Amino acid sequence: xxxxxxxxxxxxxxxxxxxxxxxxxxxxxxxxxxxxxxxxxxxxxxxxxxxxxxxxxxxxxxxxxxxxxxxxxxxxxxxxxxxxxxxxxxxxxxxxxxxxxxxxxxxxxxxxxxxxxxxxxxxxxxxxxxxxxxxxxxxxxxxxxxxxxxxxxxxxxxxxxxxxxxxxxxxxxxxxxxxxxxxxxxxxxxxxxxxxxxxxxxxxxxxxxxxxxxxxxxxxxxxxxxxxxxxxxxxxxxxxxxxxxxxxxxxxxxxxxxxxxxxxxxxxxxxxxxxxxxxxxxxxxxxxxxxxxxxxxxxxxxxxxxxxxxxxxxxxxxxxxxxxxxxxxxxxxxxxxxxxxxxxxxxxxxxxxxxxxxxxxxxxxxxxxxxxxxxxxxxxxxxxxxxxxxxxxxxxxxxxxxxxxxxxxxxxxxxxxxxxxxxxxxxxxxxxxxxxxxxxxxxxxxxxxxxxxxxxxxxxxxxxxxxxxxxxxxxxxxxxx
Amino acid sequence: xxxxxxxxxxxxxxxxxxxxxxxxxxxxxxxxxxxxxxxxxxxxxxxxxxxxxxxxxxxxxxxxxxxxxxxxxxxxxxxxxxxxxxxxxxxxxxxxxxxxxxxxxxxxxxxxxxxxxxxxxxxxxxxxxxxxxxxxxxxxxxxxxxxxxxxxxxxxxxxxxxxxxxxxxxxxxxxxxxxxxxxxxxxxxxxxxxxxxxxxxxxxxxxxxxxxxxxxxxxxxxxxxxxxxxxxxxxxxxxxxxxxxxxxxxxxxxxxxxxxxxxxxxxxxxxxxxxxxxxxxxxxxxxxxxxxxxxxxxxxxxxxxxxxxxxxxxxxxxxxxxxxxxxxxxxxxxxxxxxxxxxxxxxxxxxxxxxxxxxxxxxxxxxxxxxxxxxxxxxxxxxxxxxxxxxxx
Numbered sequence: 018x019x020x021x022x023x024x025x026x027x028x029x030x031x032x033x034x035x036x037x038x039x040x041x042x043x044x045x046x047x048x049x050x051x052x053x054x055x056x057x058x059x060x061x062x063x064x065x066x067x068x069x070x071x072x073x074x075x076x077x078x079x080x081x082x083x084x085x086x087x088x089x090x091x092x093x094x095x096x097x098x099x100x101x102x103x104x105x106x107x108x109x110x111x112x113x114x115x116x117x118x119x120x121x122x123x124x125x126x127x128x129x130x131x132x133x134x135x136x137x138x139x140x141x142x143x144x145x146x147x148x149x150x151x152x153x154x155x156x157x158x159x160x161x162x163x164x165x166x167x168x169x170x171x172x173x174x175x176x177x178x179x180x181x182x183x184x185x186x187x188x189x190x191x192x193x194x195x196x197x198x199x200x201x202x203x204x205x206x207x208x209x210x211x212x213x214x215x216x217x218x219x220x221x222x223x224x225x226x227x228x229x230x231x232x233x234x235x236x237x238x239x240x241x242x243x244x245x246x247x248x249x250x251x252x253x254x255x256x257x258x259x260x261x262x263x264x265x266x267x268x269x270x271x272x273x274x275x276x277x278x279x280x281x282x283x284x285x286x287x288x289x290x291x292x293x294x295x296x297x298x299x300x301x302x303x304x305x306x307x308x309x310x311x312x313x314x315x316x317x318x319x320x321x322x323x324x325x326x327x328x329x330x331x332x333x334x335x336x337x338x339x340x341x342x343x344x345x346x347x348x349x350x351x352x353x354x355x356x357x358x359x360x361x362x363x364x365x366x367x368x369x370x371x372x373x374x375x376x377x378x379x380x381x382x383x384x385x386x387x388x389x390x391x392x393x394x395x396x397x398x399x400x401x402x403x404x405x406x407x408x409x410x411x412x413x414x415x416x417x418x419x420x421x422x423x424x425x426x427x428x429x430x431x432x433x434x435x436x437x438x439x440x441x442x443x444x445x446x447x448x449x450x451x452x453x454x455x456x457x458x459x460x461x462x463x464x465x466x467x468x469x470x471x472x473x474x475x476x477x478x479x480x481x482x483x484x485x486x487x488x489x490x491x492x493x494x495x496x497x498x
Numbered sequence: 499x500x501x502x503x504x505x506x507x508x509x510x511x512x513x514x515x516x517x518x519x520x521x522x523x524x525x526x527x528x529x530x531x532x533x534x535x536x537x538x539x540x541x542x543x544x545x546x547x548x549x550x551x552x553x554x555x556x557x558x559x560x561x562x563x564x565x566x567x568x569x570x571x572x573x574x575x576x577x578x579x580x581x582x583x584x585x586x587x588x589x590x591x592x593x594x595x596x597x598x599x600x601x602x603x604x605x606x607x608x609x610x611x612x613x614x615x616x617x618x619x620x621x622x623x624x625x626x627x628x629x630x631x632x633x634x635x636x637x638x639x640x641x642x643x644x645x646x647x648x649x650x651x652x653x654x655x656x657x658x659x660x661x662x663x664x665x666x667x668x669x670x671x672x673x674x675x676x677x678x679x680x681x682x683x684x685x686x687x688x689x690x691x692x693x694x695x696x697x698x699x700x701x702x703x704x705x706x707x708x709x710x711x712x713x714x715x716x717x718x719x720x721x722x723x724x725x726x727x728x729x730x731x732x733x734x735x736x737x738x739x740x741x742x743x744x745x746x747x748x749x750x751x752x753x754x755x756x757x758x759x760x761x762x763x764x765x766x767x768x769x770x771x772x773x774x775x776x777x778x779x780x781x782x783x784x785x786x787x788x789x790x791x792x793x794x795x796x797x798x799x800x801x802x803x804x805x806x807x808x809x810x811x812x813x814x815x816x817x818x819x820x821x822x823x824x825x826x827x828x829x830x831x832x833x834x835x836x837x838x839x840x841x842x843x844x845x846x847x848x849x850x851x852x853x854x855x856x857x858x859x860x861x862x863x864x865x866x867x868x869x870x871x872x873x874x875x876x877x878x879x880x881x882x883x884x885x886x887x888x889x890x891x
Contacts, residue, residue, distance in 0.1 A: 412826035415793065415796070418823060418824045419821070421821045423818060423834075425818065426815070427808060427814065427815040427836050428815075430808035430809060430811060432808070432837070434835065435836075436834045437831070438819070438831060438832050438833070440821055440828060440829075440830040442826045
């Protein structure tokens with residue numbers, strides 16, 4: 018109990034904690050998008066010709082695509098010409114060590130609670146931090162490279178490991194996969210790249226931290242994780258943005274490739290600025306995340322805690338291609354005030370005896386809308402496929418909505434698929450029970466919500482679980498009654 | 499878009515309705531018929547089928563097969579291509595029946611199509627406890643039968659519907675039936691769909707339920723080239739109940755699409771839905787169930803369940819149980835499963851000397867039986883049981 022008290026106390030009267038911005042000199046592209054911008058970004062990154070061509074092709078395809086409108090979200094039309102597609106903290110030359118990194122920048126990270134300094138060694142997390150569009154620092158690189166693990170910024174990987182990038186870029190999410198993926202493919206500025214070689218079990222958790230700092234900027238990062246045969250990696254992603262009145266766009270792409278017997282665990286705590294109480298400002302979060310279990314006995318697991326963003330459009334999915342491969346999706350999505358979330362997953366069973374498990378917990382409060390949209394598809398040759406899905410919604414307040422859109426498409430008779438969903442509110446009797454025992458209403462709600470989300474929280478790595486629990490309480494603050 | 503306009507143009511020349519029908523036609527032209535990308539018709543390419551079959555001409559007349567009629571007390575209405583045939587019908591004196599001008603209907607594309615091209619509107623007024631059996635004999639390229647049923651306050655009313663079409667020529671039926679259930683009343687509606695592979699149909703059922711009333715729909719589908727059931731229950735007032743039970747037991751190349759929706763508009767209402775599917779050979783089953791709970795509909799209890807068994811490698815199932823909830827003090831749940839027969843259960847029966855075929859039939863029969871609970875008319879029950887047996891053994 019005391020932890021819950023602490024959490025609430027800590028966050029009482031706090032609004033969005035990460036809502037500050039720092040002025041450092043930034044190297045920016047002019048507003049808007051056209052072929053020149055794509056060339057500009059590519060030139061900035063000193064990219065090889067093939068990558069520029071790939072970007073230009075994606076841009077061409079994007080121009081012909083239409084913004085999708087099937088999701089259960091409403092937002093004003095985005096003017097893609099008023100967004101800045103490239104903004105980098107200005108650096109004279111590439112820093113060789115942390116000492117050379119702009120001190121202002123390091124302060125930023127300290128405020129965020131990620132210190133890139135030594136103390137991180139104690140927690141054993143390797144961090145790659147991406148500000149606005151550029152990866153600024155990666156820690157623990159040397160230690161990882163001893164094992165052959167490659168963990169670096171995307172642009173560095175393009176320079177140093179072009180073969181790997183060429184082989185895997187776009188192999189899971191093709192450039193023309195959807196509108197936002199195409200946009201990302203054309204203008205992505207940086208991101209993280211991670212390669213785990215054969216038989217290596219990555220000794221520490223790898224982590225990326227994203228932050229949008231400059232105004233009018235869109236963030237378009239790309240993460241590519243490749244796990245070779247018999248390897249294992251756990252990957253964390255966190256994000257924040259300053260508090261601004263206008264909406265900002267975030268369109269990222271995450272690709273995961275798991276070879277034979279490989280296992281990838283991907284956890285996200287998404288805490289983009291959600292907008293203020295009246296729904297002003299906030300991040301539009303349009304993200305494409307997909308993993309492929311390419312080899313037999315491989316496993317990909319997505320865990321996400323979504324508390325931020327004004328609008329979320331995100332469906333981390335798994336393509337279960339290898340026989341006996343496993344896909345998992347654990348999600349807690351919390352919406353408050355005017356937030357809208359349309360999130361879920363897609364499990365495509367291609368291989369024999371593939372298994373997938375979906376646990377989605379939606380919590381809506383205030384005037385928010387929370388939708389689960391998922392698809393389980395069992396293809397003809399996916400003999401013995403197994404799926405279990407559960408999506409529960411908790412409603413707090415009479416002006417919010419909870420919706421579920423599960424699609425189940427089965428083309429093989431041996432498939433065993435189950436789906437269940439419930440929607441309810443916190444029972445008065447439950448609150449009464451707590452109050453009777455001297456727990457005030459707000460604490461009682463936090464207690465019940467944490468219990469509701471426990472199943473997913475348990476899947477998070479330790480340090481993330483604590484942060485996520487705090488975030489839950491913070492997001493729902495003031496929504497009782 | 500091109501394809502739709504050709505259908506509508508073709509239809510345009512055949513138009514001869516009143517002002518309401520004209521308006522419906524104009525609305526239809528505006529919204530257009532659903533195309534391949536339309537979410538609600540994603541798995542059922544009905545417009546392209548309609549295009550091939552669109553004609554009001556009679557495609558060879560079969561004699562009315564009196565054997566298809568139930569031997570049950572009550573009124574028996576025979577409709578031929580959507581027109582009531584008084585000589586073939588047996589109408590009880592107690593039944594109030596009106597045949598008249600077309601009045602307003604629902605505003606989705608196929609309801610509008612029906613409104614625009616229906617030949618007559620049959621209005622059945624209850625006040626009458628005996629069941630009414632409605633037989634649609636359709637021989638046309640396109641027929642639009644249209645029925646409205648008014649269940650008076652405090653009454654119970656049972657309707658059984660059946661469509662009979664020729665096997666040797668393609669027909670398209672676009673039927674529409676609307677129930678208005680008065681206060682403290684009960685409405686039962688049962689449909690038996692045992693068609694053939696030349697039968698294409700789009701069947702709309704709408705029920706508007708008033709305070710303290712219950713409405714039951716039972717739909718049993720056995721065969722059909724392409725059958726789409728659009729069932730909508732509007733729980734318009736407090737303390738209403740809506741019940742939907744369905745079975746689709748398909749083989750050959752049958753394709754049945756059940757699209758149901760229940761709209762909770764006011765507090766304290768209840769809905770329950772159970773659909774079961776058994777798919778064999780190259781059949782396709784689609785289930786799309788939607789529970790809609792509006793902001794005012796506090797204290798709603800809504801439950802939905804869909805269970806399916808696939809028996810063949812070539813069968814396909816699409817299911818989408820959908821919840822849209824805008825009120826907070828509700829209890830809603832849905833569940834859906836798909837699997838194959840339990841090997842252990844079959845083994846258990848076989849170990850007791852029951853051959854494999856019978857063992858399977860037994861298990862499937864038990865699986866299907868649950869959906870029949872609310873069919874109260876004996877001869878209809880018997881017929882459904884017979885059809886199930888025929889398919890399973």
